[in-house]
Amino acid sequence: MSATDAERLLAAAALQDTATHLPDFIRLALHTGCRKQELLGLEWARVDWTANQFMLEPRHTKIGQYRVIPINNIARQALLNRARFRAEYCPASPWVFSHADGSRLRDVKKSFHSACRRAGIENFRIHDLRHTCAAWLVSAGVALPEVRDLLGHASITMTERY
Numbered sequence: 001m002s003a004t005d006a007e008r009l010l011a012a013a014a015l016q017d018t019a020t021h022l023p024d025f026i027r028l029a030l031h032t033g034c035r036k037q038e039l040l041g042l043e044w045a046r047v048d049w050t051a052n053q054f055m056l057e058p059r060h061t062k063i064g065q066y067r068v069i070p071i072n073n074i075a076r077q078a079l080l081n082r083a084r085f086r087a088e089y090c091p092a093s094p095w096v097f098s099h100a101d102g103s104r105l106r107d108v109k110k111s112f113h114s115a116c117r118r119a120g121i122e123n124f125r126i127h128d129l130r131h132t133c134a135a136w137l138v139s140a141g142v143a144l145p146e147v148r149d150l151l152g153h154a155s156i157t158m159t160e161r162y
Contacts, residue, residue, distance in 0.1 A: 001132040005121060006030060012118035019111035020085070021097055024078040026112075026129060031075040033133035033151045035062060036126050040105055042096040044086070047079060056152070067152050134159065 001009075006026075013022040028039055038056055047054045052071050058064040071079065082096050093102035109126065116124050130151065137147050148159040 008119040013115040027078040029129035
């Protein structure tokens with residue numbers, strides 16, 4: 001996915017009144033490389049604002065390994081947007097991605113596909129945001145071992161497939 005396609009997708013996601021979380025989800029996925037369930041299961045207690053990172057414990061990751069996910073300015077802004085939503089609607093919710101009643105969002109597939117359709121992007125899945133993050137990192141000159149560690153891959157071979 002190109003940066004232009006990403007902007008079109010974000011613009012389409014912003015038009016969805018019932019899924020106000022979607023642009024923030026997309027930004028976090030594109031700028032952290034996290035899997036869908038890693039983001040949907042993210043709790044505020046694991047966000048370290050001072051260090052600009054959040055933690056994924058082994059129980060939160062596919063391969064059962066602890067990971068520290070750095071957040072850049074775009075990812076930080078997405079988290080700040082979610083924090084404002086929480087403050088207004090559900091201050092006691094532990095979830096970064098929650099409904100207004102504080103319950104955890106379970107999936108974003110339907111709203112994501114609607115945004116893709118609206119943006120004219122075909123054959124693109126949520127997991128492809130993770131692939132895009134990896135491709136952008138490699139294009140920016142980040143070494144494959146660093147990309148592997150960020151994405152939580154067990155081997156460089158898997159990272160190379162991205």
